[in-house]
Amino acid sequence: MINKVVKNAQSALEGVSDDMTLMLGGFGLSGIPENSIAELVNRKIKGVTCISNNAGVDDFGLGLLLQNKQIKKMISSYVGENAEFERQMLSGDLEVDLIPQGTLAERCRAAQHGVPAFYTPAGYGTEVAEGKEVREFDGKPHILEKAFKADFAFIKAWKGDEAGNLVFKGTARNFNANMCGAAKITVVEVEELVKPGELDPNFIHIPGIFVQRIYEGKHYEKRIEQRTVR
Numbered sequence: 717m718i719n720k721v722v723k724n725a726q727s728a729l730e731g732v733s734d735d736m737t738l739m740l741g742g743f744g745l746s747g748i749p750e751n752s753i754a755e756l757v758n759r760k761i762k763g764v765t766c767i768s769n770n771a772g773v774d775d776f777g778l779g780l781l782l783q784n785k786q787i788k789k790m791i792s793s794y795v796g797e798n799a800e801f802e803r804q805m806l807s808g809d810l811e812v813d814l815i816p817q818g819t820l821a822e823r824c825r826a827a828q829h830g831v832p833a834f835y836t837p838a839g840y841g842t843e844v845a846e847g848k849e850v851r852e853f854d855g856k857p858h859i860l861e862k863a864f865k866a867d868f869a870f871i872k873a874w875k876g877d878e879a880g881n882l883v884f885k886g887t888a889r890n891f892n893a894n895m896c897g898a899a900k901i902t903v904v905e906v907e908e909l910v911k912p913g914e915l916d917p918n919f920i921h922i923p924g925i926f927v928q929r930i931y932e933g934k935h936y937e938k939r940i941e942q943r944t945v946r
Contacts, residue, residue, distance in 0.1 A: 880924030
């Protein structure tokens with residue numbers, strides 16, 4: 717039987733080093749690979765480039781890496797909830813590449829599927845298009861966007877089996893699904909790890925072929941990013 721299980725986050729992050737490019741799933745505070753991020757903090761990894769929809773908040777998610785100045789560059793879409801991110805960006809301590817959200821998702825998916833590049837109309841006529849090839853399709857200009865290249869992808873799923881097959885829960889699926897298999901090594905932490913055959917094959921979101929390492933995480937926080945009351 718195929719078995720991709722590693723004991724814990726420490727084992728899962730074997731081979732991660734300074735100056736690597738890392739993908740991290742999640743959207744806001746939903747679907748954050750908390751245990752893997754905590755291990756990156758513990759290892760004091762420096763100079764990394766992080767590809768993530770957002771940079772967490774000040775004391776959670778990638779915000780923890782920002783506090784320790786472990787991130788050299790952020791490639792993101794939405795970063796408005798993190799005061800430390802803003803401070804580092806405005807002071808020049810952090811390189812930032814802001815990308816339209818759909819383009820970010822597609823550049824992950826292109827890497828996942830082995831597609832080197834694609835054309836999209838998103839960003840044409842803005843700073844996003846500077847220095848990029850432009851072609852016209854059906855009378856509409858499109859810019860060429862390249863697939864991401866990353867060393868590790870860190871993913872959070874609801875359930876997974878020992879072969880790496882994954883099931884996501886609700887909106888926690890977000891960027892996690894597109895990032896699976898989009899890096900040289902995909903590391904998945906799950907809330908519940910089960911034996912092969914326990915997951916209904918009709919409801920598996922990501923097959924194990926996209927996963928190299930999987931482990932059962934601990935102590936997940938169910939945070940609410942913004943609470944509005946009347």
